[in-house]
Amino acid sequence: MSAILAVEDLVKTYRGTRKTPAVEAVRGVSFEVAPGEFFGLLGPNGAGKSTTLGCITTLVRPTAGRVTVDGIDVMRRPTEAKRRIAVVPQTRNLDRDLTVREVLTFHAAYFGLRKAERESRADRLLAEMQLTEKAGVKPLTLSGGLQQRLLIARALMHDPKVLLLDEPTIGLDPQARRLLWETLSRLHDGGLTLIMTTHYMEEADRLCQRLAIIDHGRILQLDRPAALKKALPGGRILDLWVRSPEPIAPRLEALPGVLRVEKVTGTGQEDGFERLRLFVDPKDGLLDRALQAVQGAGGDLQHVSLTQPSLEDVYIHLTGKELRE
Ligand SMILES: Nc1ncnc2c1ncn2[C@@H]1O[C@H](COP(=O)(O)OP(=O)(O)OP(=O)(O)O)[C@@H](O)[C@H]1O
Numbered sequence: 001m002s003a004i005l006a007v008e009d010l011v012k013t014y015r016g017t018r019k020t021p022a023v024e025a026v027r028g029v030s031f032e033v034a035p036g037e038f039f040g041l042l043g044p045n046g047a048g049k050s051t052t053l054g055c056i057t058t059l060v061r062p063t064a065g066r067v068t069v070d071g072i073d074v075m076r077r078p079t080e081a082k083r084r085i086a087v088v089p090q091t092r093n094l095d096r097d098l099t100v101r102e103v104l105t106f107h108a109a110y111f112g113l114r115k116a117e118r119e120s121r122a123d124r125l126l127a128e129m130q131l132t133e134k135a136g137v138k139p140l141t142l143s144g145g146l147q148q149r150l151l152i153a154r155a156l157m158h159d160p161k162v163l164l165l166d167e168p169t170i171g172l173d174p175q176a177r178r179l180l181w182e183t184l185s186r187l188h189d190g191g192l193t194l195i196m197t198t199h200y201m202e203e204a205d206r207l208c209q210r211l212a213i214i215d216h217g218r219i220l221q222l223d224r225p226a227a228l229k230k231a232l233p234g235g236r237i238l239d240l241w242v243r244s245p246e247p248i249a250p251r252l253e254a255l256p257g258v259l260r261v262e263k264v265t266g267t268g269q270e271d272g273f274e275r276l277r278l279f280v281d282p283k284d285g286l287l288d289r290a291l292q293a294v295q296g297a298g299g300d301l302q303h304v305s306l307t308q309p310s311l312e313d314v315y316i317h318l319t320g321k322e323l324r325e
């Protein structure tokens, strides 16, 4: 693979102050992204996603390691690197005093595009992002979903090769999120390289061709979503929400066909219920045996489901915790 982006042994330690200790935000991250790929960084709060993006976009100075974009070292040749990349940041940074259209043309002027080109690109991107009718309004009057589309349009004004998006759907309602997914898919179909961070597994699964699962500044696993799921033991997931006077996990673990039992911290713990995820090979009668084991222990069931593994299961398997949404 001749990579459009290469991140090699990236380390970022934020220096401490007298009152706060140093933070090892990124602790040796390496990955490559192919031209035209849709790549994802999936991880919980504080995993190091924004710091990694910051190092790529030259906003954050790495402690060690190297980032190249299209063969260009971003630390050594930041101006050339920045022409090739564009960012939609986690915090929307739209200028309240400009109009929607000016947000686009000012950005292009900053990148040195000539007037005619600025105007024609603005027209095209406004149309593409369905913002033409909003061209004259102030950006902060737009809904969250439209603001996000404007940020994408702005990012694309200087015709970058790589678009980086930091948690682009956070805070959007389900419909706006879906619309944004469509927009991103369309850009990907058009040949753009996209790199997105998210802590929503569903969107990571749906959009990203390859994913790095990141936690505490390290990549735990990197592969296609389907391959990540396939690598889980057993192949199926039995999800049980149980309340029992006796410990139930050891009984379930002893059943043939049960490869692993994980207690999930997070949801379902109200009223003394605990959530167990069983990685199972669903042989004949497994479900019956599992339910009998619960009954045998005098347990109560609130929820039972047998499903294909999801990215959430991959995540639970890797970290033992739920990735809260
Ligand atoms: N400028 C900074 N100075 C000191 N520590 C920082 C700074 N920026 C981030 N951190 C710390 O570095 C760690 C990684 O933060 P980062 O923002 O990269 O994570 P993230 O995966 O983007 O999380 P989130 O989902 O909350 O956006 C966290 O512990 C965070 O508190």
Ligand SMILES: [Mg+2]
Pocket: 049, 050, 051, 090, 166
């Ligand atoms: Mg972040």
